[in-house]
Amino acid sequence: MSSPLIDEAEKSETTGGDCLRILTRKDFQSPQTVRWCPGCGDYSILAQIQKILPELGIARENFVFVSGIGCSSRFPYYVNTYGFHGIHGRAPSIATGVKCANPDLSVWVVTGDGDGLSIGTNHVIHTIRRNIDLNILLFNNRIYGLTKGQYSPTSEFGKKTKSSPMGTIEQPIRPIQMALAAEGTFVARTIAADPNHMRQTLEAAANHRGTSFIEILQNCRVFNDRAFEESSAGKDTKDDRILLRHGEPIRFGTGGGRGIAVRNMTPQVVDLESGEASVGELLIHDAQADSPALAALLAALEPPEFPVALGVFRNIERPTYDELMLSQIAASTVQRGRGDVAKLLNSGTTWEVD
Amino acid sequence: MIATGGKELVQVRQATVRFAGDSGDGMQLVGGQFADIASMTGSAICSFPDFPSDIRAPAGTLGGVSGYQLSFGDERVTTPGDAPFVLVAMNPAALKVCLPELQKGGIIIANEDEFTPTNLKKAEYESNPLEDDSLDDYRVICVPMTRLNDEATAASGLSKSQRARCKNFFALGMALWLYDHPLQPLLEWMMRKFQRSAEVMAANAASLRAGHNFANTAELFRVHYQVARAKLPAGRYRRVTGNEALALGCIVGAHRTGRTLVYASYPITPASEVLHELAKHKEFDVRVIQAEDEIAACCAAIGASFAGSVGVTGTSGPGLSLKAEAIGLAVMTELPLVVLNVQRAGPSTGMPTKTEQADLLISMFGRHGESPAVVLAAASAADCFHMAFESVRLATKYMTPVLLLSDSFLANSAEPFRIPDPVSLPDLRTGWDLTPGDFAPYRRASQTLARAWMAPGSPGFEHRIGGLEKEDETGTVSYDGENHAKMVRLRAEKIARIASDIPPVEVVGAEEGDVLVVGWGSTYGAIAAAVEQLHQEGHRVAHLHLRYLNPFPQNFGQTLGRFSRILVVEGNCGQLRMMLRSQFTASFFALNKLDGRPLLIREVRTAIEELLKRE
Known part of the structure; x- marks a missing residue:
């Protein structure tokens, strides 16, 4: 038990032999050959996950990765833990069953914008609403990749794809706003092109008790290159991103020269350097606010008018579904005693036949 | 025939009685109590409630009639009876709805107070059937139940409207006299049931006694009946409905596997009582998930099984259609899964409260690909217990989905259930003697062809499974044609071999x-x-x-x-x-x-x- 990264609370929860030695990234690499397209953002996400898992103080056998269908959903095959590659859209439901059966497990759902926001949207919403202690990684590349290039629920209005040659006629769904509407207790957005930010966000998610929902903006080199303009490598991104920090004024741009203020109930980009506004007027990020209203406002900021906000929108503490489930079981057991099959079968009106 | 106090006591082998009234008249309650008393006095019983699918149809209308029919008597009683001999009709609508099924020459006990012009109109009667000659083929006993109940309960201290609700017990009292049944067990039951309110208990007891006394003394009742006792196997009995028995079977089955029961379900008629029953028994560490839909319920049960619990989902026809893809996943991942399907009349929404057995072929074949699964069917309400237990046994031993068919009739009908000694039930624990270095998720036991069930949390056995085709033994993803052919045959062979592990037909x-x-x-x-x-x-x-x-x-x-x-x-x-x-x-x-x-x-x-x- 020598890892300095394991804090006392987590130590007591680890079980099995593997926690006795320090795990490394290698322990989480499965023998399967990774088969995503060259340059796919999935590689970067996999690498960051394999980096943080050994540092969580959880024994390898207590991790479960569950996925649905799509490029992202191949993920479990590449992580050397327990894994379940489910059916399209249903990973959150399978994961719910896993977590309820054994709340000691660290459960991770890997899904995409098609899997998690189209065929399986309702499961994502209900999982978040229940606040089951698991982590949902939603890889958003705004396209159906595995089926070779149809528009997805997050594709921009008017986007031309194989199934929308004249452009889509649908408004995209906003994943963060959806998660906030479901009263998500941990809602974050990160970007595959920024490994450090992604790593910090994933660590924060892993340490949250309750459902952690992380939208990971990601490129699809083959079917939707430059899916997010901000993700294109080499570009100066300072003017296009807000990095959210709890308790701090919202600033962005080179040297933090610009910021977001709310005037007439609407957010506005203000220039601090020209004296258009002072720091005191800027919106201060509060990820711990009980109301998700501010988080929703930040989540709605979109290019070209606004930069994209990355980081943790909301991080609050509420009892988890699995805790509440176990506490009801414990209360019932105290009240009635541990289940006795003979007593159960003989309950109600009974009579004897000789 | 034996004369008792001027009344004839006639011996019969079997009897069929139906209580019918408005949805709010408490017919299900008194029917159930009559069934318990008949059981306790040694009869075999089989009962069937017939209630409207509306939550509460307008009072007094034909659509709002709630009935409870039961047959009781010697051991040959196996159904609720083709046709009632006695009909207790609490209002004109109940009479109208139930009359076509009544035996010619049968007895109608009618609450004449409710045969008012308004109620007759609601029941679409043009003239009062108690006064015209339309009931000449039956023995009609008109009883002013509303008034007599009101008088009997006057001293209880309850309001008039509260007292009016006791009249179902007045009817029950008459029915108990008619079949020479004792009141005492019922009075004891009332003491428990209404222990929170002495007034309610006193009023109900007064009404029950009044009904019994009325039948005993009134000239209207000339004959009463003594029903033969059944020669049932010795043992302790209770009454169960099919849905209760399914829940009990799942709890006891999971208990005998030494594993947690996870029941994930979406409310649906007529399967919801299984969900209710299991939600009551948290002291057995039953983990009940009310899922957002049928698919989620099935997937949660599969996830629970993957994590080492006994995953069970329950539904009725429309829900089974939705679960099809997930059941296929359980076939492919070779995980235990019990799917309880309480059938109802379909297709589509069909007739939610009516019974049918039309889900056999969907259970057999309603999945894409070659997707063999075990299909079982319970024969009676009590058999639901045994078949649920058996479903858990086969699912966990053979690592397979099991579809257990019940139906709306079994779900709601009740019969005596001989309570098994839990110790005499088979031990369902399964174990694999495996070493971490030498583990392959799809390596099979030579006899059962079941793969090993290694749940997350077991160090050294980390593995990935899923819906993609698996390479034999190793379980890695494989698109090899010959391997697929082999796996298709192995999955079929595993189910076929179960034939040698089940009782022969009789x-x-x-x-x-x-x-x-x-x-x-x-x-x-x-x-x-x-x-x-x-x-x-x-x-x-x-x-x-x-x-x-x-x-x-x-x-x-x-x-x-x-x-x-x-x-x-x-x-x-x-x-x-x-x-x-x-x-x-x-x-x-x-x-x-x-x-x-x-x-x-x-x-x-x-x-x-x-x-x-x-x-």
């Missing part, structure tokens, strides 16, 4: 002969009674009831060969018959019941008789 009646009636599920009682009658009358007929539909028991085909004609009786257009014709060569005939109601003894009898008359 034939009741003639060992060989002219007609063998083959049934499955809730048609059991009616077939058993009809075949017994005809066999007693000297016909060479027999009954074979299938509880295992996939695979069939090993001796099934050979048994069919002992009869010249096979009559397949089922609540659909011939689904089992289609399966039989594809596997066996015999002369198959059909009796198909499609009216949403439980099968009647006389329907089976007529079908057999017609077949016997043929060349």
Whole structure:
């Protein structure tokens, strides 16, 4: 038990032999050959996950990765833990069953914008609403990749794809706003092109008790290159991103020269350097606010008018579904005693036949 | 006939009674209590409630009639009865709805106070049937129940409207006198049931006694009946409905596996009571998930099984359609999964509260790809317990989905259940002697062909499974054609081998002969009674009831060969018959019941008789 990264609370929860030695990234690499397209953002996400898992103080056998269908959903095959590659859209439901059966497990759902926001949207919403202690990684590349290039629920209005040659006629769904509407207790957005930010966000998610929902903006080199303009490598991104920090004024741009203020109930980009506004007027990020209203406002900021906000929108503490489930079981057991099959079968009106 | 206090006591072997009234009249409650008393006095019983699907239809209307029918008597009672001999009608609508099924010469006990012009109009009567000659074929006993109940409960201190609610017990008191049943067990039950309110208890007890005394003294009742006792196997009994028994079977089955039960379900008629019952028993560490939909429920059960619990999901027809893809996932991942399907009349929303047996083929084949699964069917309410237990046994031993078919009739009907000694039930623990270095997720046990069930949390056994085709043994993803062919055959062979691990079929009646009636599920009682009658009358007929539909028991085909004609009786257009014709060569005939109601003894009898008359 020598890892300095394991804090006392987590130590007591680890079980099995593997926690006795320090795990490394290698322990989480499965023998399967990774088969995503060259340059796919999935590689970067996999690498960051394999980096943080050994540092969580959880024994390898207590991790479960569950996925649905799509490029992202191949993920479990590449992580050397327990894994379940489910059916399209249903990973959150399978994961719910896993977590309820054994709340000691660290459960991770890997899904995409098609899997998690189209065929399986309702499961994502209900999982978040229940606040089951698991982590949902939603890889958003705004396209159906595995089926070779149809528009997805997050594709921009008017986007031309194989199934929308004249452009889509649908408004995209906003994943963060959806998660906030479901009263998500941990809602974050990160970007595959920024490994450090992604790593910090994933660590924060892993340490949250309750459902952690992380939208990971990601490129699809083959079917939707430059899916997010901000993700294109080499570009100066300072003017296009807000990095959210709890308790701090919202600033962005080179040297933090610009910021977001709310005037007439609407957010506005203000220039601090020209004296258009002072720091005191800027919106201060509060990820711990009980109301998700501010988080929703930040989540709605979109290019070209606004930069994209990355980081943790909301991080609050509420009892988890699995805790509440176990506490009801414990209360019932105290009240009635541990289940006795003979007593159960003989309950109600009974009579004897000789 | 024995004379008691000027009244005749007539011995009968069986009796069928129906209580009918408005949805709010408490008919289900008194019906259930009558069933308990009849059971305790040594009768076999079978009961069936018939309530409207509306939450509460307008009072007094035909759509709002709630009925509870039961048959009781000697051991030959296996159905709620084809036709009631006694009808307790609390209002004109109840009389109108139930009269067509009443035996000619039967008894109608009518609450004459409710036969008001308004209520008659609501029941669409043009004249009062108690006053015209329309009921001449029956013995009509008019009782002012509302008034007599009001008088009997006047001293209770309850309001008039509260007291009016006691009149179901007045009716019950009369019915108990009519069948020479004691009041004492019911009074004791009331002490427990209404212990929070002495006034309510006193009023109900007063009404019950008043009803009993009225029947005993009034000139209106000249005869009462003593029903034969049943020769049931010795033991302790309780009354169960099919849905209660499913829940109990799952709890006890999971308990015997030494694992947690996770029940994930979405509310649906007529399966919801299983969810309610299991939600009550958290002290057994039952983890109940009310999922957002049928698919989520099935997937959560599969996830729970992956994590080492006994994953069970429950539903009715429309839900089964939705679960199809997920059940296929359980076939591919070879995980235990129990799917309880309480069938109702379909297709689509169909008739949610009416019974049917038309989900056999979807259970067998309603998944894409070659997707074999175990299919079982419970024969009676009490049998739901045994088959739920059996479902858990087969699912966990063979690492397979098991679909257990019940139906709306079994779900709600009640019968005596001989309480098993839990210690006598099989130990369902499964274990694999494996070492971490030498583990492959799809390596199979040589006899059962089951793969090892290694749940997350076991160090050294980390593995990935999923819906993609698996390489034999290693379980890695494989698109190799020959491997796929092999895996398809292995999955089929695993299910086929279960035939040697289930009880052989039994034939009741003639060992060989002219007609063998083959049934499955809730048609059991009616077939058993009809075949017994005809066999007693000297016909060479027999009954074979299938509880295992996939695979069939090993001796099934050979048994069919002992009869010249096979009559397949089922609540659909011939689904089992289609399966039989594809596997066996015999002369198959059909009796198909499609009216949403439980099968009647006389329907089976007529079908057999017609077949016997043929060349």
